[in-house]
Ligand SMILES: Nc1ncnc2c1ncn2[C@@H]1O[C@H](COP(=O)(O)OP(=O)(O)O)[C@@H](O)[C@H]1O
């Protein structure tokens with residue numbers, strides 16, 4: 500069990516903290532905020548105690564353009580979605596609201612404040628079948644609720660041409676990136692995976708539902724009674740539900756590790772089928788056929804970052820992401836025939 504780790508990586512801006520505490524009437528901070536691990540994508544999470552309670556203050560990544568109205572609207576909408584799901588009985592945490600707004604922007608830095616949840620995230624080797632089933636049940640409940648959010652856009656599918664992918668691979672070869680050789684060796688696989696994904700997009704567009712969108716291990720806190728609580732609704736959107744349950748099942752059954760568990764994957768899908776009534780066979784097949792669409796998008800983003808960034812730390816993270824994504828794709832490709840057997 501991995502307790503939410505704390506350590507003082509950097510300091511939270513004191514005047515921002517004061518402003519936030521006053522604006523949301525959180526009370527006076529007792530001691531310095533401590534940083535909470537588990538953030539991805541450049542954000543920071545701080546734990547703050549006041550005489551009233553403990554809070555989790557999320558400081559958004561500096562790359563997020565808070566001058567963009569659509570981005571601010573997106574943050575407001577995702578917190579509203581988590582709130583509405585919580586009202587409907589989903590164990591979800593949403594940001595504290597003041598004067599109708601969740602997002603606080605101070606000197607162009609965005610903050611969201613949550614009640615602190617006592618819990619822990621699970622490491623990859625700690626997931627049991629019981630945990631996985633609980634996750635599948637929650638995802639099924641989200642899908643069954645079929646929350647109506649008229650203002651939310653239709654699901655987005657990232658599309659990249661094979662020429663663009665080839666050019667990115669060639670660039671990494673000419674710049675002698677550490678992953679260039681592996682990328683080149685797998686070029687045909689990546690290009691054909693990209694074609695398979697694009698071929699199934701019309702089918703995947705046929706089903707959509709509003710859901711969490713990122714039910715990975717770092718976004719689930721487990722309480723004392725071993726019940727899951729969903730945090731980080733930043734990716735909440737309209738999405739294809741089959742893609743979500745297949746992706747979530749793969750993640751919780753260890754797809755990114757050496758110890759993938761087919762029985763856990765199958766149990767998760769069956770749990771979803773039991774709760775939702777059915778899982779469309781064609782949609783599952785299309786999802787598996789198009790499984791590499793998202794990893795290819797992530798791969799391209801990180802190849803570009805690794806090739807162009809002049810910040811060494813950012814470059815190193817991008818290289819790690821490219822290597823990890825490629826490994827998972829190669830491992831996953833071998834498993835697809837087994838993953839398809841759920842219906843046989
Ligand atoms: N309300 C909360 N109470 C306690 N810990 C939290 C809370 N919300 C998030 N966390 C912890 O902070 C980590 C990072 O938060 P998250 O919102 O997932 O950030 P990111 O968008 O960077 O992934 C989570 O993995 C979780 O461990």
Ligand SMILES: [Mg+2]
Nearest residue numbers: 539717718731
């Ligand atoms: Mg997260």
